[in-house]
Amino acid sequence: MKIYADYAATAPMRRAAIDAMVSAMENQYGNASSLYAIGQSAKEALEQARGEIASVIGASAKEITFTSGGSEADNQAIRSAALLGKKAGKMHIISTAFEHHAVLHTLKKLEREGFSVTLLPVHENGIVRAEEVAAAIREDTCLVTVMYANNEIGTIQPIREIGAVCRSRGVLFHTDAVQAVGHLPISVADENIDLLSASAHKFGGPKGIGFLYARKGVRLESLIEGGAQERGKRAGTENVPAIVSMAAALKESASSIGKTAPHQLAMRDRLIAGLREIPHCALNGDASQRLPGNVNFCFEGIEGESLLLLLDDRGISASSGSACTSGALEPSHVLLAIGRKHDVAHGSLRLTIAPDITPEEVDYLIQSVKEVVEYLRGFSPMWRDRISGKAEFIL
Amino acid sequence: MALYSEKVMDHFRNPRNVGVIEDADGVGEVGNAKCGDIMKMYLKIEDDVIRDVKFETFGCGSAIASSSMATELIKGKPVSEAMQLTNKAVAEALDGLPAHKLHCSVLAEEAIRAALDDYKKKQG
Numbered sequence: 001m002k003i004y005a006d007y008a009a010t011a012p013m014r015r016a017a018i019d020a021m022v023s024a025m026e027n028q029y030g031n032a033s034s035l036y037a038i039g040q041s042a043k044e045a046l047e048q049a050r051g052e053i054a055s056v057i058g059a060s061a062k063e064i065t066f067t068s069g070g071s072e073a074d075n076q077a078i079r080s081a082a083l084l085g086k087k088a089g090k091m092h093i094i095s096t097a098f099e100h101h102a103v104l105h106t107l108k109k110l111e112r113e114g115f116s117v118t119l120l121p122v123h124e125n126g127i128v129r130a131e132e133v134a135a136a137i138r139e140d141t142c143l144v145t146v147m148y149a150n151n152e153i154g155t156i157q158p159i160r161e162i163g164a165v166c167r168s169r170g171v172l173f174h175t176d177a178v179q180a181v182g183h184l185p186i187s188v189a190d191e192n193i194d195l196l197s198a199s200a201h202k203f204g205g206p207k208g209i210g211f212l213y214a215r216k217g218v219r220l221e222s223l224i225e226g227g228a229q230e231r232g233k234r235a236g237t238e239n240v241p242a243i244v245s246m247a248a249a250l251k252e253s254a255s256s257i258g259k260t261a262p263h264q265l266a267m268r269d270r271l272i273a274g275l276r277e278i279p280h281c282a283l284n285g286d287a288s289q290r291l292p293g294n295v296n297f298c299f300e301g302i303e304g305e306s307l308l309l310l311l312d313d314r315g316i317s318a319s320s321g322s323a324c325t326s327g328a329l330e331p332s333h334v335l336l337a338i339g340r341k342h343d344v345a346h347g348s349l350r351l352t353i354a355p356d357i358t359p360e361e362v363d364y365l366i367q368s369v370k371e372v373v374e375y376l377r378g379f380s381p382m383w384r385d386r387i388s389g390k391a392e393f394i395l
Numbered sequence: 396m397a398l399y400s401e402k403v404m405d406h407f408r409n410p411r412n413v414g415v416i417e418d419a420d421g422v423g424e425v426g427n428a429k430c431g432d433i434m435k436m437y438l439k440i441e442d443d444v445i446r447d448v449k450f451e452t453f454g455c456g457s458a459i460a461s462s463s464m465a466t467e468l469i470k471g472k473p474v475s476e477a478m479q480l481t482n483k484a485v486a487e488a489l490d491g492l493p494a495h496k497l498h499c500s501v502l503a504e505e506a507i508r509a510a511l512d513d514y515k516k517k518q519g
Contacts, residue, residue, distance in 0.1 A: 303431050305455035309407065323431050324455035324496075331431065346431035379413045381435040382428055382453040 001364050002315040007202075007293055008151055008179060008352035009319055014204035014249050021206060021245035032238050033229065042240045049247035053211060056254045057196065058187035065212045065220060065233050066243055070178035070199030071102035072223065073212035076234075077174045077195040078106045078145060080214070080221040082115060084172070085142020091115045092141045096128045096157075098337040099147055103176055107145075126153045126285035126338045130161035137165070143172045148180035148196075152321055152334040152350060153285030154294025156184065163192030172218065178202055178210075182253035183291060194218050200242070205249035209242035260355035264292040267357050271295050274366030278373055280386075282395045284335060284348065295351045296321075298335070298344040300395045301383030302376040307349055310372045316365060321348040343382070344394050399456060400490035406460035411467050414449040420517065423509025426502050432458050434506040436466070440514055443474045450506070457489075457496040458503075464488050465503035474514070480507050 004012065028045045030038035051061040067073045078093075085091055095107055097119045107117045118136050122128050128146055137144070144166050149156045159175055166173035174195035180186060181196075182203025188196055195218060199210040214220050226235025272283060272295055280300040299307070304320030311318050321332025323346060330336070331345035340348075351365060377383040385391040399407070416437035426432040432454040439447035448470050452462040465485050469477040482500040486492045492500060 301453065303454050303458075306407070306459055309404075309456045313408065322455070324458075342431075343428035346428070379410070379451045380453040381424060381433050381451040384415075384451060 001361065003357075003361050003365060004317045005351040005353050005365065006317045006319050007354060008154070008291075008350065010201045010207065011204045013201075013206060013245075014252055016252050017200075017205050017245040017249035020248035021241045024241035024244040028240050028244070032240055033227070042238075045244050046238055046240050049243045052247040052251055054213075056186075056250050057181065057213060058189050059213050060216070062231075063188075063213050063216055065214065065230050066238060067197075067210050067212050067234060068208055069210040070100070070176065070197050070202075073197030073199070073210050074100065074102040074174075074176050075106050076212055076220060076223050077197055077214070078103065078110070078143065079223065080219065081143040081145075081172045081174060081195065082110050083221050084219060085140075086115075088142065090140040090142035092118070092138050094118045094120065094133060094136050094141060094144045096120045096122050096146055096337075098122050098126070098150055098152075098334040099145070100151055100176055100178065103145055103147070104333075122150075122155075122337050124339050125289070126150060126155035126334075127289060128157055128162075130158045130165055133162050134165045134169070137169050137171055141169075141171050143174060145174040145176070148175045148177035148186070149184065149291050149294075150285065150334060151179050152332055153296045153338065154179070154291035154352070155285040156180070156289045156291065159193065160191045166194075167192040179291060182250050183257065183293070185254075185257060188213055188215065200246035200249060203249050203253040205246040206242045209239055209246050211246070256355070261292050264353065264355045264357070267353060267359065267362050268292055268295055270359065271351065271353065271362050271365060274363070275369060277366075278370055280393055280395045281373075282340075282344075284338060284340065291352075293353045293355065295353070297349050298340055298395060299347045299349065299373050300344050300393060301380045301386060302347045302373055304346055304348050306376055307347070307369075307372055310375070311368060314368045314372075316368055319350045319352075321350065322346045341394055398493065399460070400492075402464075402488070402490040403457060403460040403492065406463040406489065407456045410450075410459055410463040412449050412463065412470065413451070415451065416447060416449050419449075419510075421510040421512075421514025423506050423511070423513055425505045425509055426454070428453070431455070432499065432502055434458065434462050434502050436462075436506045436510040438510045438514055440474060445469050445472055445474065445477055454499065454502075455496070457492050457499040460489055461485050461492070461499040461503040462506070465500075465507055469507060474511060477507060478511055480504055 181198040196213040304322030305324040335345040419437040421438040485500040
């Protein structure tokens, strides 16, 4: 059996997205800035895609700027808000400890440029509290940036509540919604979101394309200087095939949320229940306030990379927050942020499943993980110390 | 998977000399759980020759493969020769390791050394 269970890393492209991309490559090959018919046809396709994307999140077309992906959108959103803040003498930014590195590294850089940054705790359940956001807002706060749903543990944040707090206090609110767009219903207007980042390849579109929503009146700062594309906010000839493909993927994924989510939720919970039978393990992140496709566990006594390699041998593609899988020395900052000890953070497994996964596939995942964990524990000195009573179990 | 050589994957999938020696003459444990690698080596030594060796490892694919290869390299060898085992020899015998995984072979060398030191200490 072959099971791709790493949808949070990237999703396979939807047929509609591939078709739209190929069609645009064949037919809209002109430069959208050219005045002749072929160029204007590309321009039309571009603007139609912009409108379609905007309507999915309840925005207007002019509020959408195309970027190379989620990371660029995060960088541009935060840089823009920081610059606006600086001009107004406000140089304090609030975020959380478990944001994506596109956010955290941008904030680190801003700190070196004189900004002060408050990273709020995300607690054991992996959810930031809106009242703690409210309490952290100062006179000089210019931006709150909190992800919509976490990429590792899938926990969904109280975006609407945070948005309301920010709006009432006059602070800009950005959300990195890379894991949420196309998976959860989003309305930027209802949720008081000023800036939102998204990436196409997380919802079945192509890699290398994404978008940034910026509410009307929130001035974006260009990161890339050059031509006047994207109304001067993002230079470079527009990648029309990728943009058109992204729109096709988003339309399809957003419109199927209602149909696929109940099944995916049931499969997720079946997977969680099955893996919980493994002794000395723990689910990472809140059990219910999480993305319908996300399962993330820590297993005591084993290391994540060896787990992934043996699952790969069984046809399963998954990921881990172990230090060894990233080449870093530290395990996942997300797992540390929810209070997992290093010892068990190394033994984490993330399975992010397809919307149409079958119960048989879920059962195969459960069986495979059970067998591999048991096998690895069989020659783990850390596990031996625990079962023999020489060391205490953490989980 | 192209991350590792076939040799590494072979030793990872079918590790040699896995287990425990209850009446070992020397035991060595290195690494720590915080860093995500622990290796434990057990030696059975007669007439200053390593008659048997077993290991237990908590760690990534290359840590398990390095442990396995290290045990193969010293099994049946005199203690004096085993003392000379280097991490380079372990990595080379595995047809190389990715640069950020070389520390796994260092750990294997240290685990063997620790077990031999334990043996010598017990000898007095």
